[in-house]
Amino acid sequence: MTRLILFPHRRRGARRPPPARCPRRRPRSQLLRRPVPSRHRYAGSVPFDLRNQPVDRRSEAALAARGLGYRSVDPSDRAGLDAWAQADQRGFHHLRPTESDLEHERRIFAERRVHGVYDPTGAEPAIPVATISSWPTGLSMPGGRSVDAWAISSVTVAPTHRRRGIARAMVEAELRDAVEAGAAVAVLTVSEATIYGRFGFSPAARAATVVVDRRRAVWKGPDAPGRTHLVDPRSLRDAAPQIIRRAVARTPGEIDRWPVLLDRVLGLIDPESEGARRTRAIRYDDQHGETQGFVTYRITREPDRPGVLEFDFMAAATDDAERALWRALVEVDFIGSVRGTLRSVEEPLPWLLEDPRAVSVEEVLDHLWVRVLDPVAALGTRRYGVAGSLTLEVDDPLGHAAGTFELEVSNGGRAEVRRVEASEASPSSSRRSRRAGGIRLGVPELGAILLGDVRPSTLARAGRIGDAGALELADAMFATRKAPQLSIWF
Ligand SMILES: CC(C)(COP(=O)(O)OP(=O)(O)OC[C@H]1O[C@@H](n2cnc3c(N)ncnc32)[C@H](O)[C@@H]1OP(=O)(O)O)[C@@H](O)C(=O)NCCC(=O)NCCS
Numbered sequence: 001m002t003r004l005i006l007f008p009h010r011r012r013g014a015r016r017p018p019p020a021r022c023p024r025r026r027p028r029s030q031l032l033r034r035p036v037p038s039r040h041r042y043a044g045s046v047p048f049d050l051r052n053q054p055v056d057r058r059s060e061a062a063l064a065a066r067g068l069g070y071r072s073v074d075p076s077d078r079a080g081l082d083a084w085a086q087a088d089q090r091g092f093h094h095l096r097p098t099e100s101d102l103e104h105e106r107r108i109f110a111e112r113r114v115h116g117v118y119d120p121t122g123a124e125p126a127i128p129v130a131t132i133s134s135w136p137t138g139l140s141m142p143g144g145r146s147v148d149a150w151a152i153s154s155v156t157v158a159p160t161h162r163r164r165g166i167a168r169a170m171v172e173a174e175l176r177d178a179v180e181a182g183a184a185v186a187v188l189t190v191s192e193a194t195i196y197g198r199f200g201f202s203p204a205a206r207a208a209t210v211v212v213d214r215r216r217a218v219w220k221g222p223d224a225p226g227r228t229h230l231v232d233p234r235s236l237r238d239a240a241p242q243i244i245r246r247a248v249a250r251t252p253g254e255i256d257r258w259p260v261l262l263d264r265v266l267g268l269i270d271p272e273s274e275g276a277r278r279t280r281a282i283r284y285d286d287q288h289g290e291t292q293g294f295v296t297y298r299i300t301r302e303p304d305r306p307g308v309l310e311f312d313f314m315a316a317a318t319d320d321a322e323r324a325l326w327r328a329l330v331e332v333d334f335i336g337s338v339r340g341t342l343r344s345v346e347e348p349l350p351w352l353l354e355d356p357r358a359v360s361v362e363e364v365l366d367h368l369w370v371r372v373l374d375p376v377a378a379l380g381t382r383r384y385g386v387a388g389s390l391t392l393e394v395d396d397p398l399g400h401a402a403g404t405f406e407l408e409v410s411n412g413g414r415a416e417v418r419r420v421e422a423s424e425a426s427p428s429s430s431r432r433s434r435r436a437g438g439i440r441l442g443v444p445e446l447g448a449i450l451l452g453d454v455r456p457s458t459l460a461r462a463g464r465i466g467d468a469g470a471l472e473l474a475d476a477m478f479a480t481r482k483a484p485q486l487s488i489w490f
Contacts, residue, residue, distance in 0.1 A: 255486070394443055
């Protein structure tokens with residue numbers, strides 16, 4: 001059977017294009033260029049058929065040696081997918097899914113690759129003892145380009161089978177498949193921050209929970225030129241994907257494909273559920289009447305008490321839209337506080353209010369975790385803060401990203417990146433290496449600085465980056481105009 005090649009221009013063994021001074025927008029694979037067939041899909045999600053792909057042979061053999069079967073779940077096998085979804089829900093300690101939940105899960109997982117580990121000796125052998133899912137996506141980089149990424153989710157192992165290396169077998173298989181498919185990075189969000197560092201992942205975009213004391217929130221920011229409208233969330237189905245796509249492109253750390261996300265955000269999974277009926281939406285149209293953003297929110301309150309307005313998804317394609325939506329939220333009457341989760345750690349809101357202390361940050365979470373697989377592609381796609389030459393010596397126990405890389409950034413902030421081959425000893429290249437200062441780091445640290453979430457010098461203070469004479473330059477180069485942010489869980 002053929003192996004998985006979703007980003008064919010970048011598959012292992014393929015001739016790499018010569019490094020460009022300003023990297024071109026790399027061609028996307030045919031699979032990634034397919035049109036979006038459903039108006040319900042999130043920001044360009046793409047159907048892809050991975051059902052015929054074999055599971056990773058190494059992990060299959062390792063699990064078979066423990067009496068376990070490692071299998072791909074065919075999304076058209078309804079009973080098999082429902083059993084897998086039961087295990088996934090159980091693994092995260094969720095309620096047993098209702099028929100409507102299962103219906104939603106079937107739609108999500110029809111657009112992902114779904115794998116399970118099965119124990120034929122268990123009491124319920126049709127229900128997997130471990131689950132994992134994945135799909136190809138784009139990850140927004142500083143400067144507005146997108147890099148080919150492999151999103152991983154649904155990692156669960158039944159308590160009866162924990163700590164036997166099942167998660168390790170599945171995650172390492174995903175990383176090998178991601179490399180095979182041509183992804184430059186793997187990405188995930190985590191339940192616990194102690195699990196994925198060992199596989200080379202690192203927090204790369206934090207998320208803040210921002211709370212606004214409504215009584216102190218007096219707007220002093222500029223008026224947006226357009227206007228806001230209260231709308232039925234369902235009316236956003238058509239406009240939302242385009243807005244989300246633009247909002248994602250302007251924010252490093254956002255991913256551009258998450259099947260069926262829109263239904264969740266708009267409260268359409270089970271429209272009769274209490275959560276869905278509580279969901280309200282505000283839309284912002286610019287001065288030309290073009291929709292530029294929306295936010296969905298819920299208000300809960302005790303009888304005769306001001307309510308709490310909570311939101312976890314705002315899509316703003318322009319700064320005007322972002323300001324107007326924040327203003328609409330903090331000016332809702334009969335509200336004690338506004339609570340936004342998965343917000344940027346550099347939210348401009350305090351600068352828009354008379355009393356900046358009306359805004360407090362309740363929590364800052366590591367949120368997006370990144371694992372670099374191909375440093376040339378990952379580093380070459382982003383824009384840098386200043387011009388300069390930097391050598392990065394990357395250590396990677398799994399081997400995918402190990403090597404020495406030369407980063408040459410021009411005045412426009414664009415980079416030329418090249419791997420320095422061990423055998424390379426041309427006088428010009430060694431002269432160039434000597435000229436360039438360097439840093440030494442592990443692959444998790446490379447993921448941590450990639451989107452600008454943490455300064456290299458902060459990691460050096462933590463003893464996690466070795467300075468070979470270029471820390472100050474590295475700080476300036478990796479600095480970004482906008483803090484990275486991921487505004488969804490996956
Ligand atoms: C997290 C989980 C998938 C781990 O599965 P597992 O099969 O027990 O993990 P493994 O046996 O493959 O362990 C691999 C390594 O990770 C470590 N590890 C596993 N789970 C860990 C945890 N929760 N915290 C810290 N370390 C953990 C193991 O000690 C082992 O370390 P080592 O190889 O360096 O000695 C499982 O505990 C689980 O399902 N948890 C609940 C759901 C969840 O949180 N999933 C993660 C979603 S992001």
